[in-house]
Amino acid sequence: MKIAVLSGKGGTGKTTVAACIARVVPECVYVDCDVEEPDGALFLKPAISEETPVEVPVPVVAADVCDLCGECAAACRFHALAVLRDRVLVFPELCHHCGACMAACPARAMSEKMRRIGVIRSDADGSFLEGRLDIGEPSGVPVIRALKRHIPETATAVLDCAPGAACTVSHTIDGCDYLLLVAEPTPFGRHDLEAVLTLARETGVPAGLVINKAGPDDAGIRALCRAAGVPTVLEIPFSRNIAEGYSRGYLPVDIGFHWRLAFRRLAADIEGWCGA
Amino acid sequence: MRVAVSTEGSDLEGKLDPRFGRAAGFLIGDLETMSFRYLDNAALDASGGAGIAAAQEMIREHVEAVITGHLGPNASDVMKAAGIAAYAGVPGMSAGENIRLYREGGLAPMDMTSARGGGQRHGRGGRDG
Secondary structure (H helix, E strand, O other), X not given: OEEEEEOOOOOOOHXXXXXXXXXXXXXXXXXXXXXXXXXXXXXXXXXXXXXXXXXXXXXXXXXXXXXOOOHHHHXXXXXXXXXOOOOEEEOOOOOOOOOHHHHHOOOOOEEEEEEEEEEEEEEOOOOEEEEXXXXXXXXXXXXXXXXHXXXXXXXXXXXXXXXXXXXXXXXXXXXOOEEEEEEOOXXXXXXXXXXXXXXXXXXXXXXXXXXXXXXXXXXXXXXHHHHOOOOEEEEEEOOHHHHHHHHOOOOXXXXXXXXXXXXXXXXXXXXXXXXX | OEEEEEEOOOOOOOEEOOOXXXXXXXXXXXXXXXXXXXXXXXXXXXOOOHHHHHHHHHHHOOOXXXXXXXXXHHHHHHHHHHOOEEEEOOOOOEHHHHHHHHHOOOOOEOOOOHHHHOOOOOOOOOEEO
C-alpha cells in the first residue's frame, strides 16, 4: 500500500502526518519526496547508511563531426540547444533528457554524458528514503523517479510530497493507492487546498482530508472536500503542546499515546478504504 | 549593417518592447537602406528557453546588433557567443526613434556580463556542446 501525503499550502503538516504514520505502522517506509526541501529526517532521525547520486543524460556535440545544420536545435522543444555560426551551445539545465536532438542529428554528431542533479539517501533497514535535489537545479522530477524506484514493490510506504500541485507532486502521487490531503483551516489554506483537490480528483484515487491546527472555524474546508467526495478522516487540534514538541523535533506520536492510537487507526482505515 | 529591434508594434512607429525573449516581435532590417521587415516572436509562448530561441532567430537572420530593453542570462550567453552586439534601447520611444538614436551613437551597449553574475540564475549557462 502506498499512501501519498499532500497539501497545497506549505506548512500545513504533511511531514508531521506522514512521519507519524510511518512511525506507528510496522514495516512502513517513510519516503521524503519533497526533494527541494526534505525535512522528514529532522523528526525520524535515521542513520543514513547509503547515498546514491541521481544522474541525468545531457547531449554532447562532437565538434569535428557537426556541420551546424541546426536540426538538433529545431528538434528540441525546450530550446536547450543554440546553433551558432561556429559551434553548438548546450544549456544543460533546460534539457529534459528526451533524446530528440540525438535522434534528429543527421551527421550522428551527438552523444550523451551523465550529469548529477541530486542524491537518494537511505538507512540500513530500509525504513527511510529521502530524495534531495542539488541546489540550483531547476527540476526535481528525475530525482523523484529515481527515489520511487528505491521503494520495494510490496512495501507499505508513506510518500511525503512537496507543497503545491505541480509536476513534482503529480509525479509523486502517480501510482499511489490513497491520497491524504493535509490542510489548515484558514482562507489561505482553503485556497491552496482547492488546487490539490482538483489534482486528487483527476487521479481518481481515494482521498481523505486531515485538518491540522483545527479550531472552531474550519474555513469551509470540510464542506469543500465533502462536495468533492473527500471525507474528513482526522482532525489534529491547534495545540501549543504539539507546536512546542515540533520545535524540538518531536512528533505528536512522540508526545502523546493517544496520537499513536489515532494514527494507527487511521492507517488501518486507509488500508480498508483503498482495498490494499 | 543588419539590426533588429524588439517591438510591440509591427512597424517603425510601434514602441520598443523592453523584453527580448518574450517580446511581441522584432523589426529586422538594414541600416543603410532603412528597409525593415516585421517578424512575430515565435518563442513568445515557450515554457522555457524563450531567450535562447529568440537569440537563435537573430543568428538565423544574420543580425549584427540588437536593440532591446534587457537581456536575460541565457539570451546573453547565446548573443555573446555568436558575436552579436546588444544596445539598451529607450522604452516608451518608437522603434524608429530608437534606431535613429542608435545611428547617432546615442544608445549605450548592454552590459552582458552582469546578467550572469548577480541575478537569480538557476542553471549554469550555455556550454560548448
